[in-house]
Amino acid sequence: xxxxxxxxxxxxxxxxxxxxxxxxxxxxxxxxxxxxxxxxxxxxxxxxxxxxxxxxxxxxxxxxxxxxxxxxxxxxxxxxxxxxxxxxxxxxxxxxxxxxxxxxxxxxxxxxxxxxxxxxxxxxxxxxxxxxxxxxxxxxxxxxxxxxxxxxxxxxxxxxxxxxxxxxxxxxxxxxxxxxxxxxxxxxxxxxxxxxxxxxxxxxxxxxxxxxxxxxxxxxxxxxxxxxxxxxxxxxxxxxxxxxxxxxxxxxxxxxxxxxxxxxxxxxxxxxxxxxxxxxxxxxxxxxxxxxxxxxxxxxxxxxxxxxxxxxxxxxxxxxxxxxxxxxxxxxxxxxxxxxxxxxxxxxxxxxxxxxxxxxxxxxxxxxxxxxxxxxxxxxxxxxxxxxxxxxxxxxxxxxxx
Ligand code: NI
Numbered sequence: 001x002x003x004x005x006x007x008x009x010x011x012x013x014x015x016x017x018x019x020x021x022x023x024x025x026x027x028x029x030x031x032x033x034x035x036x037x038x039x040x041x042x043x044x045x046x047x048x049x050x051x052x053x054x055x056x057x058x059x060x061x062x063x064x065x066x067x068x069x070x071x072x073x074x075x076x077x078x079x080x081x082x083x084x085x086x087x088x089x090x091x092x093x094x095x096x097x098x099x100x101x102x103x104x105x106x107x108x109x110x111x112x113x114x115x116x117x118x119x120x121x122x123x124x125x126x127x128x129x130x131x132x133x134x135x136x137x138x139x140x141x142x143x144x145x146x147x148x149x150x151x152x153x154x155x156x157x158x159x160x161x162x163x164x165x166x167x168x169x170x171x172x173x174x175x176x177x178x179x180x181x182x183x184x185x186x187x188x189x190x191x192x193x194x195x196x197x198x199x200x201x202x203x204x205x206x207x208x209x210x211x212x213x214x215x216x217x218x219x220x221x222x223x224x225x226x227x228x229x230x231x232x233x234x235x236x237x238x239x240x241x242x243x244x245x246x247x248x249x250x251x252x253x254x255x256x257x258x259x260x261x262x263x264x265x266x267x268x269x270x271x272x273x274x275x276x277x278x279x280x281x282x283x284x285x286x287x288x289x290x291x292x293x294x295x296x297x298x299x300x301x302x303x304x305x306x307x308x309x310x311x312x313x314x315x316x317x318x319x320x321x322x323x324x325x326x327x328x329x330x331x332x333x334x335x336x337x338x339x340x341x342x343x344x345x346x347x348x349x350x351x352x353x354x355x356x357x358x359x360x361x362x363x364x365x366x367x368x369x370x371x372x373x374x375x376x377x378x379x380x381x382x383x384x385x386x387x388x389x390x391x392x393x394x395x396x397x398x399x400x401x402x
Contacts, residue, residue, distance in 0.1 A: 013387050013390050016121050017386070017387060021114075024111060027105065027110040027114065028094070028097075028098070029096045029099050031085030031105045033103055034149060035149070037063040037084055040083050040113065041057065044057075044140050045065065047120070048065070053067045053124050054164065059163075060142050060143070060153050061149075061152065064149060064158075065140040066137060066140075066158050067120055067137070069124060069127050070127075071136065072132070073133060073134040073135065075167055075169035076135040076137045076165050076166050076167065076168045077137070078138075078159065078168040078172070078354075079137070079138055079393045079397060080140075080172070080173040080347065081112040081140055082113075082346075083109055083142055084144055085107075085109065085110075086103070086104055086375060087102055087104075088377050089101070089104065106376060107144075107145065107374050108176035111176050111385065111386060112174065112175070112389075114386055115174070115390050116140060116393065118390040123398070133400055133401050134397065134398075134399075137165055139171075141153045144345070149346065150348075154350060154352075159350065160353075168354050170314075170356070171354055171357075173347045173358045173359075174393075175360055175361065176361050176363045176374075176381050177361055177363055178363050178374060180363065181362045181366075182363060182385055182388075183329065183388070184334075184335055184362035185335070185359050185388075186359065186360045186362075187313060187336075187337055187359035187360065188337035188338075189319075190340075191273045191312050191313075192337065192358055193341060193342075193343050193344055193358070194245075194272060194310060194342040195271065195272050196269060196270075197305060199267065199304045199305065200267050201289050201301070202263060202303075203219045203223050203263065203301075204262060204300075205261075210260050216260050218260050218298075219260075219263055220261065221296060222292060223251060225296065226288060226293070226300070227251070229288045230246050233284045237280060237284050243277070243342065245271040246268065246270050247269050250266060250268070251264065271342040273340055274310070275310075308346050310348060311345045312348065312356075313357050317356055321396065324395045324399060325359075345358065359392075361388065366384075
């Protein structure tokens with residue numbers, strides 16, 4: 001009798017690898033921005049159809065896909081991949097480099113998509129001979145890069161059982177990690193990635209001749225004072241053991257050398273690890289901008305956009321992941337992540353709804369100590385990491401029901 005415990009998973013995965021690597025390269029060559037992933041959506045649908053995996057293929061604006069495999073337990077385990085690319089001109093020189101000028105898979109979501117397709121291929125084959133212990137939900141979501149596609153997938157019923165399959169009781173997701181060697185994985189309980197907010201600040205003064213500044217109100221001097229004072233949110237408002245980043249990333253003003261302009265525009269980002277600190281940073285930024293502008297005879301208008309929440313891992317889901325990963329990877333290669341990192345992820349929205357574990361999948365090739373970072377034009381996912389991601393996803397999906 002075939003049971004899910006006697007299956008040689010590694011060899012099943014290896015049989016799929018040549019085709020899966022070809023799929024990864026095809027996705028890499030045809031990257032699409034958030035909510036425009038129509039071709040990618042077509043590849044995912046084609047794959048699920050060939051496997052006989054039931055799916056809803058037009059979620060979250062049309063490009064999100066929810067696949068489903070039945071199993072014995074009442075509740076499903078969900079596996080998630082993001083499928084979108086970035087507006088970057090690729091410089092990898094790969095033979096399968098982007099054919100879409102100015103768009104690139106610089107965050108490795110081509111790898112994530114391929115890993116989830118691979119897990120669906122292997123699990124659907126196993127499910128032909130032996131009923132899976134748990135139903136599995138495959139979540140292919142659009143628009144991770146700023147479009148909050150994950151939020152829409154949750155809102156449209158991917159976790160609560162209203163779309164396809166039963167409700168989800170735990171979810172797992174991964175990100176290729178260019179700071180970790182191939183063959184290692186890393187995660188942590190609690191906050192793993194930051195809340196990522198952004199803002200636009202306009203400071204309006206009174207323009208005048210640069211030779212007679214006393215007759216105007218200079219918004220550049222006011223803006224410069226705001227930039228300096230905003231650094232004190234981290235150094236003087238938030239405790240030294242808590243974390244906050246306030247970065248001002250644009251400062252636009254003026255037209256020429258002898259005119260003091262009417263207005264300056266500043267933009268930036270705020271990263272935090274708790275709702276309290278997020279609220280505090282927003283309030284302080286508002287107070288600093290308003291009052292410093294007023295002291296300069298100017299007026300400030302802050303547009304603050306609350307972005308992705310903190311990506312918070314459920315301690316029990318992390319424990320489940322680590323227990324599955326240790327025998328697969330070797331105990332030393334399941335590396336505790338010491339600190340959260342201040343990047344953001346919309347996997348956080350799933351974690352607000354159900355117990356979740358997000359983990360980092362090592363990508364640095366053997367024999368190297370570093371590789372290009374995420375969002376760099378020379379970044380490329382490591383094909384050797386695909387099989388590891390697929391095996392971990394499959395074992396998480398097939399873990400026995402306690
Ligand atoms: Ni990413």
